[in-house]
Amino acid sequence: MQTEILKIHDPEKDIAALKRAAEFIRDEEVVAFPTETVYGLGANAWSAGAALKVFAAKGRPADNPLIVHICDMAQLDEICTGMPEMAKKLAAAFWPGPLTMVLAKKQTIPSEVTAGLDTVAVRFPAHPVAHALIKEAGVPIAAPSANLSGKPSPTIFSHVRDDMMGRVAAIIDGPGAEIGVESTVVSFEDDNVRLLRPGGITPEDIHDCLGCEVIIDRAVTGKIDDTEKVSSPGMKYRHYAPSCPLTVVDAPIDSFISYVKHHSDGKKVGILCFDGEENLFPGYEVLTFGNEGDAASQANALFTAIRDLDQKHPDLIFAREAEAGGVGIAVRNRLHKAAGFAIIRPNKI
Numbered sequence: 001m002q003t004e005i006l007k008i009h010d011p012e013k014d015i016a017a018l019k020r021a022a023e024f025i026r027d028e029e030v031v032a033f034p035t036e037t038v039y040g041l042g043a044n045a046w047s048a049g050a051a052l053k054v055f056a057a058k059g060r061p062a063d064n065p066l067i068v069h070i071c072d073m074a075q076l077d078e079i080c081t082g083m084p085e086m087a088k089k090l091a092a093a094f095w096p097g098p099l100t101m102v103l104a105k106k107q108t109i110p111s112e113v114t115a116g117l118d119t120v121a122v123r124f125p126a127h128p129v130a131h132a133l134i135k136e137a138g139v140p141i142a143a144p145s146a147n148l149s150g151k152p153s154p155t156i157f158s159h160v161r162d163d164m165m166g167r168v169a170a171i172i173d174g175p176g177a178e179i180g181v182e183s184t185v186v187s188f189e190d191d192n193v194r195l196l197r198p199g200g201i202t203p204e205d206i207h208d209c210l211g212c213e214v215i216i217d218r219a220v221t222g223k224i225d226d227t228e229k230v231s232s233p234g235m236k237y238r239h240y241a242p243s244c245p246l247t248v249v250d251a252p253i254d255s256f257i258s259y260v261k262h263h264s265d266g267k268k269v270g271i272l273c274f275d276g277e278e279n280l281f282p283g284y285e286v287l288t289f290g291n292e293g294d295a296a297s298q299a300n301a302l303f304t305a306i307r308d309l310d311q312k313h314p315d316l317i318f319a320r321e322a323e324a325g326g327v328g329i330a331v332r333n334r335l336h337k338a339a340g341f342a343i344i345r346p347n348k349i
């Protein structure tokens with residue numbers, strides 16, 4: 001398939017490219033577009049056929065649903081049967097923004113979009129290009145992340161091009177994702193909120209807004225086995241993975257270095273460490289992911305670092321442990337999933 005590259009940095013100026021992208025969406029073709037979390041692979045949310053094209057382009061398992069993106073609260077009436085009070089409060093506080101809410105679905109959304117579930121995940125993105133595209137298309141846009149299934153989510157145009165060239169109708173070359181990890185996904189049960197995927201909106205943010213308990217789903221912090229029933233289908237899949245094994249070594253830098261030296265055995269070893277530590281590993285393939293103690297910078301850099309390190313084809317990768325707290329819960333979740341939850345604590349053995 002021929003893939004058009006559409007440059008849209010400013011939706012008000014790049015209006016011809018914006019109209020072209022919107023036309024593809026209305027015509028039930030797939031368009032990759034930037035959002036503030038990661039790039040999305042967008043399809044007309046009313047079209048079963050367009051949704052199936054997204055699954056095909058990604059190589060995504062058919063049981064892993066898409067998120068429906070809106071640009072206007074009025075669109076919700078056509079998508080879901082109603083919103084719990086808690087959802088209304090979260091929308092008022094965090095939309096537009098990196099929060100996805102699982103709500104009861106209306107028949108209008110094809111079951112291909114929601115992988116047969118009777119719920120639909122909805123987000124109102126803040127990125128100006130995403131917003132302009134949904135508005136110009138005149139339809140909500142169903143989209144997962146724009147990576148090939150299993151790869152780290154793309155945060156910049158060149159990553160999307162690497163994965164999706166020839167597989168989709170168009171890719172928007174626009175300003176990259178500022179947050180760098182996918183949206184926070186929550187569902188509602190009784191009087192509480194369940195965190196299905198951590199992201200830019202933290203459990204603390206949600207607790208401060210609603211005052212209720214935020215239940216952290218088990219799948220956020222630990223490995224789920226294949227037979228377990230999960231609250232969000234995406235939890236089952238190994239995500240964000242480089243091509244070789246990745247191990248998180250949770251230790252201060254000195255112990256990290258000594259652990260790595262003792263476990264390199266003549267192999268080509270990749271290192272994921274923090275900015276400023278790169279010179280501590282002569283002879284290794286080294287990439288950094290943000291500053292120690294700064295979870296937001298780690299979120300922004302992690303997927304790029306994993307992708308770039310993977311390009312160097314190491315035999316194995318050792319990574320520093322990400323920051324805890326705030327958006328750190330999202331960074332740790334992605335890093336630990338990339339590691340298949342292989343985490344070593346050398347000082348504690």
Ligand code: AMP
Nearest residue numbers: 065066102119120121144145232233234
């Ligand atoms: P992606 O944006 O590629 O990470 O894919 C969307 C994510 O949202 C996946 O992890 C899905 O499991 C999750 N998701 C989408 N719809 C639902 C839903 N109705 N219930 C629970 N999780 C959902």
Ligand code: MG
Nearest residue numbers: 144145153182
């Ligand atoms: Mg994804």
